[in-house]
Amino acid sequence: MYQKVGQPEIPPENFELPFNGQLSPENRWVIMASLIPWSEFESEYANLFSAERGAPALSFRIALGALIIKEKLGVSDRETVEQIRENPYLQYFIGINSSKNEAPFDPSMLVHFRARIGADLVNKVNYLMVTKNRENTEDEREKKTRESEEKENRGKLIIDATCAPADISYPTDLNLLNRARIQTEKIINILYSEFRVKGQKKPITSPKKARQDYLEVAKKRRPSQKQITKALKKQLKYVGKNLTSIELLITKGARLSSLSKRQYKMLLVVSEVYRQQQWMFDNNKRSIENRIVSCSQPHVRPIVRGKAGKSVEFGAKLSASCFDGYIFLDRISWENFNESVDLKAQVEAFKSSTGFYPESVHADQIYRTRENRKFCQERGIRISGPPLGRPPANVSNEQKKQALLDEKVRSSIEGKFGVGKRRFSLDRVMTKLSETSETAMAITFLVMNLSTLLKEAFSLFLRFFYPKTVFAVDLISQTYYLANNDKTALSSVFFE
Secondary structure, three states, rough: OOOOOOOOOOOOOHHHHHOOOOOOOOOOOHHHHOOOOOOHHHHHOOOOOOOOOOOOOOHHHHHHHHHHHHHEEEOOOOHHHHHHHHOOHHHHHHHOOOOOOOOOOOOOHHHHHHHHHHHHHHHHHHHHHHHHHHHHOHHHHHHHHHHHOOOOOOOOOEEHHHHHHHEEOOOOOOHHHHHHHHHHHHHHHHHHHOOOOOOOOOOOOOOHHHHHHHHHHHHHOOOOHHHHHHHHHHHHHHHHHHHHHHHHHEEEEEEEEHHHHHHHHHHHHHHHHHHHHHHHOOOHHOOOOOOOOOOOOOOEEOOOOOOOOOEEEEEEEEEEEEEEEEEEEEEEEEEOHHHHHHHHHHHHHHHHHHHOOOOOOEOHHHHHHHHHHHHHHHHHOEOOOOOOOOOOOOHHHHHHHHHHHHHHHHHHHHHHHHHHHHHHHHHHOOOOOOOHHHHHHHHHHHHHHHHHHHHHHHHHHHHHOOHHHHHHHHHHHHHHHHHHOHHHHHHHOOOO
């Protein structure tokens, strides 16, 4: 049943605010603001600016906080600024002292924030944030257990690699040449409009005929290879003719300074695309070194992964490590690489973060090289997976259980990748520049760890105010685990 409320409409100035005009300390943005070490990196960020020239720059907390808000909410740059303007908790999160109705900065500033901060600085913040909060939230019983342990190695390190696809259409040679042709036509129009000499005719580009030749094949559902080859030959002819016309305009006095930086970069990219496509056409090849697959994002490369459904992805390859539920970005590359070479650096990073080597390393088969096995053996680290050589005829039950447990532990990093791609923006990086894209990927890992720390902070809140409830939940979860893994140890849960 619905009853119509007969209250008059309240004007905005008479709307009553909660908390008597004060922010709630239990709000998630207030808690997350206390988890991030803002001040430790303020000086490093300030070194990017001149102390004497230029307008006063926004603080590091505003820059990084805005990027975190954008990734956490999953909105655009413009919507991020609007959310900050409308929400006093978000204003507190980025370090503003009082609530304001004005936008704190222009949406275009987020591009500069991503370019200035960089992925390396974000990774430093991520490591320091997790390290500090792990030390603060570690239970006293866990500290005594850790101190009483005689083992030098503790914990499990999980490593793997994935690809973060860029926001580009699926590249084909025909589409790429068509886009290159369109860009050369635009550049010719700009150069000719800036360079008008009496009696000098504009170079012929034939845009309508070139587009018609392209659409004859592009609109077909299944064009034959002969038709595709014929269309490629025509588009190469159009692009080559346009590039020749551009060179002729320049030799006659047209200035490249009339082009913007973006247009001049596009001219260089189109020239390289034409060179690569002409070489592959002449030599009947399907690949070339440093192949460009996007005119707008020439840094993107095809990453061959051999996965079902996606044998090739177009973006950056990421190498990551995970331990204690936290994930860290160790390497970003726009070129394909063998992730097994990162194992040593990832193990050393684990030691610098925790103070000791891991007890075991859980990784794919590609990581289990002889060199990596020797490296782990020298440091007392057990690497998951079967040993080298012929598999034994009889495998004990203990070995089967260990292999199954190792695979369960290793699959947790796949879940982290899934969260980053489904919940956050790792599945489609919308930024266009290589450096801003790397920063956006690093921010995703930072926000994922920040969400994990927020859950830990909420768990400590329950332990402090509702200890009996938390004890009951822990008891049930421990009993369920033992019932499915070690039934002989069930009695120890109740009679310890």
